[in-house]
Amino acid sequence: MKKKCNFLVLLILLVSIALYGCSGEKKTEVKEETPNTDDMVSTEPQTGGSVVVGILQDLDSLDPHKAVAAGTKEVLFNVFEGLVKPDKDGNLVPAVASDYEISPDGLVYTFTLREGIKFHNGEAVTVQDIEYSIKRCAGLLDEKDSSVVVDAALSNIKEVNIKDERTVELVLKEANTELLGYLTVAIIPKDYKEQGTKPVGTGPFRFVSYTPLESMIVEKNPEYYVEGKPYLDKVTFKIVANTDAAFMELQAGSIDIFPYLTDSQAKQLEGTMRIEEGHMNLVQALFLNNKVAPFDNIKVRQALNYAIDKQTILDMVAGGKGSIIGTNMFPAYAKYYLEELNDVYPYDPEKAKALLKEAGLPDGFTFAITVPSNYQYHVDTAQVIVEQLKAVGISATINQVEWATWLSEVYTERKYEATIIGLDARLAPRDAMDRYLSTADNNFVNYSNSEYDATLDKAIRTVDENEKVESYQKLQTLLTEDAASVYIQDPPLLVAVNKKLAGYTFYPVYVQDMSVVYFIK
């Protein structure tokens, strides 16, 4: 027996020595001092340093005009700029253009090119580059590339005219005072063929390298036109396989910034990292297919609105964070958003039952909620909803599908009963509302209301600001009154940030702006 034990001890010793050898020099790593770092936020920014940002999706293209995924755009925001770009308050500020003017009738946009602005390859930006970039995104080039995403909103551009060396004029087919929100599309060098492999833009960082499934690395653009920015010398966007792996890497210190924490992960990281809290700027809703029975009956849709308790959903899936919404818009659209619509359908299961009775469904009904399985947040929400609906006699089932399946079956072919997803929108109120146009390609809820169509047309065309705001509020009210879907919340965005860093800023659009992040002295 003793001999056996000796052997075992020896073996364990050998294995642990072998394993210890693997750890190499890492033991000597000095732990950075943790106390009081929160008090140091007020200290001044330091220039230099490098940061690793964890991202969950691989990039779908390095060419900004071909990139589709929100996960790609949020990264490319650091490399490319449009004529204008969004700031943190949701305003559009001049970028490649130093100035712009919109004609009172909303038909002509005139831009002045910023003086001395250069591309990352050292060449000066010209009005020809602007003309090329806008035309490429509007589908106006003679030689079309089918993988360039032509923006439906930009196809309203009739012509792009070069006025002089520094002035470009966009002439529209129809009056539209909101086009500026779409002119954040990247300005790229004319006829540059390597955009997909060696992208060149005008942003605060320039491209260094990209390895599929590993990372994209960018470095400081020393000629950036904003004085003192960016602070960091190098940023690595590291592609992580999933949130669990990212969570491990955050704890190990391989990632400095990670923007998609779950509520429970955020709680565990408190103390070791700073947790920044913002909004995802999404409309998360239980979208109902308005053409499929029984959701073609407004009473059934309203019943569902009464039967779902949004606050409980927030408490269960988001730790009580997030903002409840009552229509297809979120609070970041400060000027247009109608908050009182949140109270139209208070939680009232009795009323829901009464409405179901009126609709001829006193015993409830059965339906399936199709949810893309890669979004755990939506799957969790679905689970809470299923439980809540049981109280009014409706039995819902959850049908988890892959993202690609969701895109083709739910979003494109509209073969579904209900689904949960988060819709994003650009900095133009139109982008949030125009999918409910009865003829819209992306009207996947099959909403149809002629009054809505007419109001939307008016909202887009009008040049009077008050009338515009009024029209958009009317649109929101119509959606809520018709109970087009069950609008739930704008989910919280929880970002883990290394305590040595400061300056992380939330935007009303989905971007990771690294030019404002800095190390604390």
Next chain:
Amino acid sequence: MKYIFKKIITLIITLLVISLLTFLAFQIIPGDSALTALGTNATKEAIDALREELGLNEPLFIRYGSWLSGIIKGDFGLSSQYNIPVSSLLKDRFIVTFYLAVIALIVIIVLSFPFGILTVKKEGGFLDRVITLICQINMAIPPFFLGMLITLIFGLILKMFTPGAYVGIQDNFLGFLGYLFFPAVAIALPKAAMLIKFLRSSLLRQLKLDYVRTARSKGDTEHQILYKHVLKNGLIPVITFLAMMIADVFAGSIMIEQVFSLPGLGRLLVVAISNRDFPVVSAIIMYIAILIVFINFIVDILYQYIDPRVRIS
């Protein structure tokens, strides 16, 4: 010779069937690459144009035919997601998975042979029972969970490696191997446990055969019996088992690459499937299929030399 010829024919038919299945599977699952590539803001015209360009509107067999002839020429086409040739995309990922599998196999062999023989020597004893129990536990834990446990214990608590600090093979070869070691262990442990159990039962079966009694009466020591006779005969089924395990190790790496964020073939496969990137998916599946079919082929051939009885049947 006839035997080898027969095997080669089976090999080609197997690969053809696999290629057909891969192709058909992709036609059946919903979702298409044009739609996934252009996303939610795309117009109908744009999707149609891209479908046309990717050749998705051609009839089924024409697509299968042109795809197959491409493969035979070694041309897997362009990745619809990354827009670069599939072969260059695969090359770098393959190296990662290859090293991961090799390290895992070494760990499996290094662990299982000594422990397997030990359990036979101490059959029914305390050590035998402890090892069998540990094996049982290891086989029961799913590899991805084992991967997470290893990251937690060795990465975060003992700090023997930094999770996520993967270094490329071209940057630092030793660092690269070092980072792969723990993922490889996560793959290897359940497999090693299986091999230990398999080896144990195979050797014990041999020990009960008549020739062992003969050897004993001849005056051989237990040591001689085990190493000179039993091990040789007991290894034959183990070799087949090992060959099958290579396939398992590759399959296991798909999961483990997700847990450790390794940029290998497995992760590429998962990403490619969710993006409906058919050229990449088909290339990886064919790659793995060819590898496994060839390993089995070689094992079949080797078998003849180890055990002449195979040739007769």
